[in-house]
Amino acid sequence: MPNVSTLKQKKLKQNKLSRNHFCLVQRSYICIYLLILMSISWTMNLEYHLPEIKLSNKQLKEVFPDWDYQSFEQKVGIHSRFIAAKNETALDLAEKASLSLLEKIDRNEIDFVLLCTQSPDYFLPTSACILQQRLGLSKKCGALDFNLGCSGYVYGLALAKGLLSANIASQVLLIVAETYSKHLHPGDRVNRAIFGDAAAATLVTKDSFKIGEFVLGTDGNGYQDLIVKNGGFKNKSLIEANDYEYGTGNITSDNHLYMNGSSIYSFTIANIPDLVSHTAVKNSITLDEVDYFIFHQANQFMLEYLRKKIKIDPAKFCIDMAETGNTASATIPIALKNALTNGVINTGDKVMLVGFGVGLSWGATIITI
Amino acid sequence: MKKQEFLSILAVEFNVSNDSLSETSVLEEIPGWDSMSILVIMSMVDERFGLILTANDFVEIKTIGELFTKIGPEHIK
Known part of the structure; x- marks a missing residue:
């Protein structure tokens, strides 16, 4: 028969094993929790959309036979660009980029739409209001356009951060959508070679990526x-x-x-x-x-x-x-x-x-x- | 920097022979001159002399000699 001291030692060993097991389980849970946190809360929800029409430098060369497109490619680094169809507007591109994003998130949660564009459909109303309807977003959603070009995404993040910080909104859909091709003269070789059309949609929340100063x-x-x-x-x-x-x-x-x-x-x-x-x-x-x-x-x-x-x-x-x-x-x-x-x-x-x-x-x- | 040194750098940038460029050369007549060429010169001048030329400067600068004058004798001799 084991004596009391042996039993005590056995019990202590069991306790230690149990504690180690508990620690291991606890650590696993923490790891799983962190992984979930990283994969859910810190996923950057961002999608973009390009029009179907792709215009290559070789195609542009057919319009401008004297153009040294190889030199352009080497210096400027642009080989092709996507151009919106005749009846396709920045709002259409914005809708498509947003729809890709909405496959992953609950549209009912969005309470603000910020749309950056310099090619709106109308002088009024603002494109963001039309987008609210097209995307089937809540009527409790704020919506506005802002008119900026190449600095627009950074400004959009700044505005979104302000809305979140002031508790005005909790889920901001930030969209940038542009069709500069529609502003260009058909004979403007350099700008037709530089500019392309596109839209991008980003979900900005307090739990998404951290936005600094x-x-x-x-x-x-x-x-x-x-x-x-x-x-x-x-x-x-x-x-x-x-x-x-x-x-x-x-x-x-x-x-x-x-x-x-x-x-x-x-x-x-x-x-x-x-x-x-x-x-x-x-x-x-x-x-x-x-x-x-x-x-x-x-x-x-x-x-x-x-x-x-x-x-x-x-x-x-x-x-x-x-x-x-x-x-x-x-x-x-x-x-x-x-x-x-x-x-x-x-x-x-x-x-x-x-x-x-x-x-x-x-x-x-x-x-x- | 000596003028000749600057001309050599310019010749390399524009892929032309050294002796094809002089102070009397007209910028827009340099072979291969295109919409990027002013940007190339702006970068060269900023990189070497810390001087940012503006688009308006190039309304007056037509020749390499005028470019030297704009850069100034304290930078280029």
């Missing part, structure tokens, strides 16, 4: 550097607006988009490096601690120069415009989605988003995926 800026002195002069109430669209030539053989008119590329470039290389460093400082982080940088995908030459000037490691710097071109406010979310899908960025990564362009307007923030 913002640095925003504006310089209205450059308003004429990227402009469609006619069509508003200052200058009505003219039936016969005069065509004029600019740059190296490009044709436009005041009814169409005009871009002073060298002015925009000068503004960009003068201001964006400071914007990037100020954004890092405001977020109490060094540039080395940022895992990935996504700038507005304007053109490869510009981005490469900025990257070198700011001294960013090429492995941490996004260049993603070859297939889709410059889609104005949609370039950042398109690049962000592609980087997430391809595993270039992952949960926990700190990503600096930098938008700049028409306005002139700029903004940057750091999101944690």
